Amino acid sequence: AQSVTQPDIHITVSEGASLELRCNYSYGATPYLFWYVQSPGQGLQLLLKYFSGDTLVQGIKGFEAEFKRSQSSFNLRKPSVHWSDAAEYFCAVGVNNAGNMLTFGGGTRLMVKP
Amino acid sequence: KAGVTQTPRYLIKTRGQQVTLSCSPISGHRSVSWYQQTPGQGLQFLFEYFSETQRNKGNFPGRFSGRQFSNSRSEMNVSTLELGDSALYLCASSLSGDQPQHFGDGTRLSIL
Numbered sequence: 343a344q345s346v347t348q349p350d351i352h353i354t355v356s357e358g359a360s361l362e363l364r365c366n367y368s369y370g371a372t373p374y375l376f377w378y379v380q381s382p383g384q385g386l387q388l389l390l391k392y393f394s395g396d397t398l399v400q401g402i403k404g405f406e407a408e409f410k411r412s413q414s415s416f417n418l419r420k421p422s423v424h425w426s427d428a429a430e431y432f433c434a435v436g437v438n439n440a441g442n443m444l445t446f447g448g449g450t451r452l453m454v455k456p
Numbered sequence: 457k458a459g460v461t462q463t464p465r466y467l468i469k470t471r472g473q474q475v476t477l478s479c480s481p482i483s484g485h486r487s488v489s490w491y492q493q494t495p496g497q498g499l500q501f502l503f504e505y506f507s508e509t510q511r512n513k514g515n516f517p518g519r520f521s522g523r524q525f526s527n528s529r530s531e532m533n534v535s536t537l538e539l540g541d542s543a544l545y546l547c548a549s550s551l552s553g554d555q556p557q558h559f560g561d562g563t564r565l566s567i568l
Binding site: 374376378383384385386387388391393432434442443444445446447448449 | 460462487489491498499500501504506511512514546548550554556557558559560561562
């Protein structure tokens, strides 16, 4: 069975600083990979996805993520964080040909200092 | 285009009762999945329906069930509620199995 690890439970960055959120997955083949963001009291919003092809994926709100097969990682990055980026971020893995059954990491809560 | 709509947004029940939650997917989406989110267990997959058939099921007891209607709307039911069922229940829809899922804002269920 697949699994996802987000090693950082909390991260605090200053506004304008760069950001990298880590995600490691365990799965025997190439999975589908996703990053979602959740603001308090809200559902999950899709930031970006990787299915195949170019390993550097661009998403919404200036986010990008890079799939590294050798490291089983899919880290999320943003060059300059805005105060509105404060939220919880979830990495998720899906399996080819298995319908929609996502396995989520535990999440990373991002706080932004002014 | 309207997003995924979940009703109700909030629900309070007592132990032993049963509850039904509703989800209307994005128009044209045929896959509907349900997830449970709790502080202790995080986000866990409950089940997925596609064209009125359950296609995948997570590791939850039989008290948790669901169904999908011909218009792709879905309901999930939890019977004999327990305190541990208190959670945010999220519904997600997608066009098919290889398309990303779009989530609703969830139903927050509190068990007293």
